[in-house]
Amino acid sequence: MKILAHIYEAHKKEFLCKIDSGNKTVSASAKGTVLKGNQLVAGDKVLLEKNxxxxxxxxxxxxxxxxxxxxxxxxxxxxxxxxxxxVIIATSVSRPLYKQGVIDRFATRSFQWDLPATVVFNKMDEFEDDFDIDFEMRRFENLGIECFEVSAEYPETSSRFGRGSFKDLQKKLLGTQSIILGQSGVGKSKLVTALSDKKVRLASYEIGKGGKGVHTTSWSEMIDCGIFRIIDSPGIRSFSLDDISPEELINFFPDLLPITLTCQFNDCQHESTTKGCAFYRGDIDSRTADIIGSRL
Structure with missing residues (x-):
């Protein structure tokens, strides 16, 4: 009899699976024919046989x-x-410093994967008006990406800018299987623990000097938070898009793509000195011009 299960951790030859019926966790090997041409990963649905x-x-x-x-x-x-x-994109409003370009790259990946995303601004209890967070939120909302302002350390922290609260984020995750991405040190592990109402305690990352996370795992793992599941990917310092060609990349910028199609030249580099560039003709709605400019 075949048994339906989910992979929670995937290693070279050993896979930690949770059986859907009864939630029993088991260690399993994989048949050679299954591994041939397939990379088994966290989040996969698989069929098991017991011997x-x-x-x-x-x-x-x-x-x-x-x-x-x-x-x-x-x-x-x-x-x-x-x-x-x-896709849950976690970022910090204190340390490590917020990096617009890094978060934009995560958003670009979500469009490449054809998945909805949300940006979670963590450590709001430490926010000191160091940057225009409202502008950053508007940049993502212009893409249809919902934003939340939370504190994993103090979940009861109130929303300051009228966006989703910690409780709102928990409601959004109900019944979902999500992946959480973010730079090292933004508090992903604490966030997952808090979202699970402290039912789950992760030891995936330790805080190093300067507030940067130190990787203690190198694989993705799925965490069962009871009413939702989160896949925690290893903390990273950068998330390059160098595997996407320039011609393909623009397809994952849905806010910019329609404008580029009206440029005078097909190979326009969208620089202010380029005659005929649609971004500098003054045709863009003044309400979003600053946002569009920040995305170039």
Whole structure:
């Protein structure tokens, strides 16, 4: 009899799975035919067979989506997670310092994966008006990305700018399987623990000098928070888009794509000195011109 399960951790030859019926966690190997041509990852739905006390993955259920980047040399996908409903982009309003470009790259990936995203501004209890957070939120809302202002350390912290609160974020995650992304040190682990009402305590990251996270894991893992699941990816310092060609990249900027199509030249570099560039003709709505300019 085949048993439906989800992969929570994927290692080379061993996979930590949770059986859907009964929530029993088991360690399983994988049949060679399943591994051939497939990368089994956190979030995958699989079919298990039991032989005595041993479990083996005998089939991979078709994925709804994949979290990936391309291996430039081999031109193959490097898949890190699967079957996600939402991309949670976690950032900090104190330390580490907020980096607009890094968060933009995460948003670009969510469009590449064709997944809705939300940006979570963490550490709001430490916010000191160091930057225009309202402008940053408007930049993402212009893309249809919902923003939340929270404190994983003090979940009861009130919203200061009228965006979603910690409780609102918990409601949004109900029944979902999401992936959380963010630079090291932004408080992803504390955020997951707080979102689970402290039912889950992660030891994936430690705080190092300067407030930067130190990786203690190198794989993605799925965490069962009871009423939702979160896939925690290893903390990263940058998230390059160098595996996406310039021609393809613009497709993942839905706010800029329609404007680029009206430029006078197909190979326009969208610089202020370029005659005929649609971004500098004064045609853009003045209410969003500053936002569009910040996205170039």
């Amino acid at each position: 005595g006390d041993d479990y083996q993955i005998v089939d991979l259920v078709e994925r709804t989506n994949e979290i990936f980047r391309m291996n430039i040399r081999e031109r193959k996908k490097r898949i890190t997670a699967a079957n996600c409903d939402l």
